Structures are given as structure tokens and as C-alpha cells.
Amino acid sequence: MSHTVEKIGGTSMSQYQAVRDNIALYNRTEEQYYRRMLVVSAFGGITDGLLECKRTGAPGVYATYADAEDEHAWEQALDNVSAQMEKINREMFGETPERYLADAFLTERIKGIRDCLRHLRQVCAFGQFQLAEQLQTIRELLAAMGEAHSAHNMVLYLRQSGVNAVLMDLTGWRTDQALPLNEVLQQALARVDLATQLPVVTGYAHCREGLMSTFDRGYSEMTFSRLAVLSGAREAVIHKEYHLSSADPRLAGEDQVIPIGLTNYDVTDQLSNLGMEAIHPQAAKGLRQQGIPLRVRNTFEPDHEGTLITTGYRSPSPCVEMVAGRRNLFAVELFDQDMVGRVSHYAEGFTDELDKMQLNLVAKDMNANTLTYYLAGNRKQVRRLVDALQRRFQNAELNTHKVSLVSAVGSDMNIPGLLARSVGALNRAEVPVRAVHQSLRAVEMQFIVDDEYYQRAVVALHDELVQTHAETVALAVA
Structure with a gap:
């Protein structure tokens, strides 16, 4: 029908x-x-x-x-x-x-x-x-x-x-x-x-x-x-x-952000992880499997076609479509010299305790003897998690930090030098970077910053990765 x-x-x-x-x-x-x-x-x-x-x-x-x-x-x-x-x-x-x-x-x-x-x-x-x-x-x-x-x-x-x-x-x-x-x-x-x-x-x-x-x-x-x-x-x-836009207009400015015309369900999953749901991932699953496109429209601009989200869309040329993020995260860092060669054991214990506390895992990183999980929740839940981890891994050293996560997101971000440009833009804006995550799939790049630098980081990355690209495309068309 x-x-x-x-x-x-x-x-x-x-x-x-x-x-x-x-x-x-x-x-x-x-x-x-x-x-x-x-x-x-x-x-x-x-x-x-x-x-x-x-x-x-x-x-x-x-x-x-x-x-x-x-x-x-x-x-x-x-x-x-x-x-x-x-x-x-x-x-x-x-x-x-x-x-x-x-x-x-x-x-x-x-x-x-x-x-x-x-x-x-x-x-x-x-x-x-x-x-x-x-x-x-x-x-x-x-x-x-x-x-x-x-x-x-x-x-x-x-x-x-x-x-x-x-x-x-x-x-x-x-x-x-x-x-x-x-x-x-x-x-x-x-x-x-x-x-x-x-x-x-x-x-x-x-x-x-x-x-x-x-x-x-x-x-x-x-x-x-x-x-x-x-x-x-x-x-x-x-x-x-509001429109699904290239950044939060309250941070980057209403006259600076660009409504996103087309994207895919992969991008909406990344936004969901950041707490900016265009649609809940489980709700999107049924639409995606049945090949039903999803359109996000602005109630107050009825002439605008909004953003069309499909399964197969991929940007015509690699680009960053959006800069988004999540504030007030807790970085929980577990260091244990005995972790070397047994990281999976520690990760399994970490995950078990997370599930009990009902905290939301947003990102994580690891090296030979350290696991760091970036979590959304309240301070009381995080304190309970740290206590549980300390009981479980008695020789480990645990630290927590209040941080924010800022992400560049796109359906295809396979762009040479993108990481260097991003770090350069943050450096020029005097934003200290605490951690960086870039996946092989080239749909998201994450930067961990102290919470006080969140807005400055969003603006800097949006100016460098979205506006500069849009201006370049406009000049090429002209």
C-alpha cells in the first residue's frame, strides 16, 4: 500500500x-x-x-x-x-x-x-x-x-x-x-x-x-x-x-550548520551511540531490513524535504557529514601490570560489572596493561562500578576522569590526512586531546577531550571538516 x-x-x-x-x-x-x-x-x-x-x-x-x-x-x-x-x-x-x-x-x-x-x-x-x-x-x-x-x-x-x-x-x-x-x-x-x-x-x-x-x-x-x-x-x-544538521546549531551557530540531505542507517547508529538518536537502533533495524527509507523532517519548515536515510546510501565523494558528541562522560581507567597477555580476562570482568550497574558504554580503548572505558551514567553508578572492579581486581589501579567525546561522522570518511587535519584544527583552537579513536570502517573518528573544551572542539572540527569541504564543493560547482 x-x-x-x-x-x-x-x-x-x-x-x-x-x-x-x-x-x-x-x-x-x-x-x-x-x-x-x-x-x-x-x-x-x-x-x-x-x-x-x-x-x-x-x-x-x-x-x-x-x-x-x-x-x-x-x-x-x-x-x-x-x-x-x-x-x-x-x-x-x-x-x-x-x-x-x-x-x-x-x-x-x-x-x-x-x-x-x-x-x-x-x-x-x-x-x-x-x-x-x-x-x-x-x-x-x-x-x-x-x-x-x-x-x-x-x-x-x-x-x-x-x-x-x-x-x-x-x-x-x-x-x-x-x-x-x-x-x-x-x-x-x-x-x-x-x-x-x-x-x-x-x-x-x-x-x-x-x-x-x-x-x-x-x-x-x-x-x-x-x-x-x-x-x-x-x-x-x-x-x-529541528533538522538533522551537520552540528548542533546551539553550539556551532544556526547560520553555520548545514541540513543533511542524505545519509544511511550506519550513520544513525553512530549518532544513537552518542545519545543523539534520529531513531532507536532496534527501531531502525526493522525499517532497514525491510528496505523502508526513513525521513527526518523539521516540523516548522514544511517546504524542506529533510534528511532521507536509506540502507545503501554512500556519499558521492568521501566527506565528513556531521560533527556530534556527548558531554559528561566518565573515563574509567583500569591499569594492572599483570594484564599483559590476559586482556580478555580483564575485559570480560569489566563488562560483567558494567551490565550489573546498567551503565552505557560509549567507547573504549586498551593497550598491553590498561583498559579505559568511556561511560554515560551518574557519579553514584560509576563509584559503585569502581568499587566492584577494585574488589574483582585487587592489584589493579583504578582512576576516573570527567570527559566529553566529540565525533566526526560520515557514510564514507576515507579521506587521506583527515586525522592530521582534525588534530591540527583542535590544536589551533587550543583544545588538548586526551585520546583518539579511528576505526578501519571510516564512518566515525572520535576525540576525547576535557568537558570544558567540548563546545570549542565541536566548533573547531565543524569549521575544518564540514564548512571547509562545503566551501570547496561550492567553488568547484561555480
């Missing part, structure tokens, strides 16, 4: 007028509203209120409920996020019939969640029932509320403009069983006619696999990906509040 599956992120959803005008209606006749599905995230900030703040870790309803120190704190947190949702309803619909439908939907769902959480508290007052065993289910129940609210609101909002939008609610509200994800999606697809209806789909899908246990807050990308694969979409589209 010739249709698209399109995901809309939370920041874009908060600009609901832009979603309507730039995504749903833009340059479309009435017949062209359809043959697409919109998979929506919760409105910006709502999932933070329901779970915990992704950026600061400040507790929301879930974290407060799980903490259990104050019986009334979680109810106050639920009241707070409910008030946020009511405010969104008021701003979207004013005093219209749709406002009352939106409020009624919200009231019914919030009441159901409140009753469920109260009853669970009562049940867990008996020793035979443990709250800890139910926390993952509670997390999913709360997360689902955010997408149910935004999807229902968007259906009402689009109907006001004459679009035959329908709600595809995958949250499993009041269902008595959990089916496998594919079955959940196939049943939902069977109930819609893409030729005459525009499904607005909840990013959260209740299923037997438990998407949050694997993907946590990246679950909506998995729903989006599986829908595209199972429905045989011709293209998957992600709408974001």
Missing part, C-alpha cells in the same frame, strides 16, 4: 497548530489527507510529570509513588500533571464542544489511574503482595496516559478542520490480556481504512513484550517502526523541531 507512517515528537506536539498546518494539512487537497498514519508522543513535559524529568531526574507520579515515603505525595503529583493536561485542553479548544470531550476523556482516565494506584497500595499492605513486583506495570500505565491524551486531543483538533481523523488507541486501557506487539498492531490496522481515515496512533503500545522494559522512554519509536513494517509503508517519517 502506498502510504507513510509518521512520528511526531513531544516538542512538536506542543506546537499543535504547526502539527495541523505543517504536517496534516500543508499543500494537501481533501483527498490527500489520508494514506498516512500519525504516531504521536505525549505533549512536551507531560511524560516528565507522569514518570520523572528526563533531564534533571526530578520525580513525577511514578517516582513519587515508587518512593513510598509520603502516601499523599504521588496524588499531589498526579493532580499537578492532570492540571497541566487540562491547561492544554483549554488552550487547544477554548469554549468549544471539543473541549468538553477532551476534558471528559482526561477525567475518566485520571480517575481510573488514581483508583488503580490506591487499590494497589491497599493490596500491598498485605505481606503476600510486593509493590516492587508491580512497578514496571505502573510505569507503563502512567506513560500510556500521556500518549492517550495527546492522540485523543489531536483527533478532535483535526476533525475541527474537516479531517476524518480516528483514534488508534494502543494503550490497552481496561483490556484483560496482553497480546504480542505484532498482533496488537495487526488487529488495530484491520480496523482502519487508510484511504478514507487518518489514524492518530498512541506512541505507547501495551503488549506482552513490555516495550518500556527494553526501550524505556524510546518505546514510541518501536511502535512507529513496527507499524511501518507490518503495514508495508513506502516511507517512515519522523517530525522533529
Whole structure:
């Protein structure tokens, strides 16, 4: 079937007028509203209120409920996020019939969640029932509320403009069983006619696999990906509040960065490792295997075609497509004179302890007697890791350093002298380089720098490797 599956992120959803005008209606006749599905995230900030703040870790309803120190704190947190949702309803619909439908939907769902959480508290007052065993289910129940609210609101909002939008609610509200994800999606697809209806789909899908246990807050990308694969979409589209660009415009300057027109799934994997997901690697896997191209578009520039990501793309000539990075990493260095000839033994122990701490490995290097792992996590987790490694390797010397990683990324970076140019640019910018990683596959080159030099390193590498190349190409064309 010739249709698209399109995901809309939370920041874009908060600009609901832009979603309507730039995504749903833009340059479309009435017949062209359809043959697409919109998979929506919760409105910006709502999932933070329901779970915990992704950026600061400040507790929301879930974290407060799980903490259990104050019986009334979680109810106050639920009241707070409910008030946020009511405010969104008021701003979207004013005093219209749709406002009352939106409020009624919200009231019914919030009441159901409140009753469920109260009853669970009562049940867990008996020793035979443990709250800890139910926390993952509670997390999913709360997360689902955010997408149910935004999807229902968007259906009402689009109907006001004459679009035959329908709600595809995958949250499993009041269902008595959990089916496998594919079955959940196939049943939902069977109930819609893409030729005459525009499904607005909840990013959260209740299923037997438990998407949050694997993907946590990246679950909506998995729903989006599986829908595209199972429905045989011709293209998957992600709408974001910015272009996929040659660098972060907040660091390198909006007038300096260049939107990337074409790239491949290999590059998106490298970005995922840096915490800059165009799409979760597991979500990209299904699209890649089925040969479905992925397009990343800017919600606020509807005339721009965005970035097309395919399996087979390779830049016409070797070049650096993007300079990206990750701040606030911990370098954990393990030195042991007895490691020589037994590096694999130490690496295996290091990996075992990493898995227990649930730290994210971003990069690593080694020599005859030293292993250095660059990790994303908090200081408490890293301290626990170091203590565990010290117990495991009692004669080893362990050190930690706060660092940042800056990467040059491209689909083909097989460029003679690229490393020398990069180090030269960093040297001219007075950025001390702590470590360098360059792989044989020539898709990424990494530089470890002290955290204070992160922005300076990004700007220096972008100026040298991306802008200089773009200017050279422009002169050649002229």
C-alpha cells in the first residue's frame, strides 16, 4: 500500500497548530489527507510529570509513588500533571464542544489511574503482595496516559478542520490480556481504512513484550517502526523541531550548520551511540531490513524535504557529514601490570560489572596493561562500578576522569590526512586531546577531550571538516 507512517515528537506536539498546518494539512487537497498514519508522543513535559524529568531526574507520579515515603505525595503529583493536561485542553479548544470531550476523556482516565494506584497500595499492605513486583506495570500505565491524551486531543483538533481523523488507541486501557506487539498492531490496522481515515496512533503500545522494559522512554519509536513494517509503508517519517544538521546549531551557530540531505542507517547508529538518536537502533533495524527509507523532517519548515536515510546510501565523494558528541562522560581507567597477555580476562570482568550497574558504554580503548572505558551514567553508578572492579581486581589501579567525546561522522570518511587535519584544527583552537579513536570502517573518528573544551572542539572540527569541504564543493560547482 502506498502510504507513510509518521512520528511526531513531544516538542512538536506542543506546537499543535504547526502539527495541523505543517504536517496534516500543508499543500494537501481533501483527498490527500489520508494514506498516512500519525504516531504521536505525549505533549512536551507531560511524560516528565507522569514518570520523572528526563533531564534533571526530578520525580513525577511514578517516582513519587515508587518512593513510598509520603502516601499523599504521588496524588499531589498526579493532580499537578492532570492540571497541566487540562491547561492544554483549554488552550487547544477554548469554549468549544471539543473541549468538553477532551476534558471528559482526561477525567475518566485520571480517575481510573488514581483508583488503580490506591487499590494497589491497599493490596500491598498485605505481606503476600510486593509493590516492587508491580512497578514496571505502573510505569507503563502512567506513560500510556500521556500518549492517550495527546492522540485523543489531536483527533478532535483535526476533525475541527474537516479531517476524518480516528483514534488508534494502543494503550490497552481496561483490556484483560496482553497480546504480542505484532498482533496488537495487526488487529488495530484491520480496523482502519487508510484511504478514507487518518489514524492518530498512541506512541505507547501495551503488549506482552513490555516495550518500556527494553526501550524505556524510546518505546514510541518501536511502535512507529513496527507499524511501518507490518503495514508495508513506502516511507517512515519522523517530525522533529529541528533538522538533522551537520552540528548542533546551539553550539556551532544556526547560520553555520548545514541540513543533511542524505545519509544511511550506519550513520544513525553512530549518532544513537552518542545519545543523539534520529531513531532507536532496534527501531531502525526493522525499517532497514525491510528496505523502508526513513525521513527526518523539521516540523516548522514544511517546504524542506529533510534528511532521507536509506540502507545503501554512500556519499558521492568521501566527506565528513556531521560533527556530534556527548558531554559528561566518565573515563574509567583500569591499569594492572599483570594484564599483559590476559586482556580478555580483564575485559570480560569489566563488562560483567558494567551490565550489573546498567551503565552505557560509549567507547573504549586498551593497550598491553590498561583498559579505559568511556561511560554515560551518574557519579553514584560509576563509584559503585569502581568499587566492584577494585574488589574483582585487587592489584589493579583504578582512576576516573570527567570527559566529553566529540565525533566526526560520515557514510564514507576515507579521506587521506583527515586525522592530521582534525588534530591540527583542535590544536589551533587550543583544545588538548586526551585520546583518539579511528576505526578501519571510516564512518566515525572520535576525540576525547576535557568537558570544558567540548563546545570549542565541536566548533573547531565543524569549521575544518564540514564548512571547509562545503566551501570547496561550492567553488568547484561555480
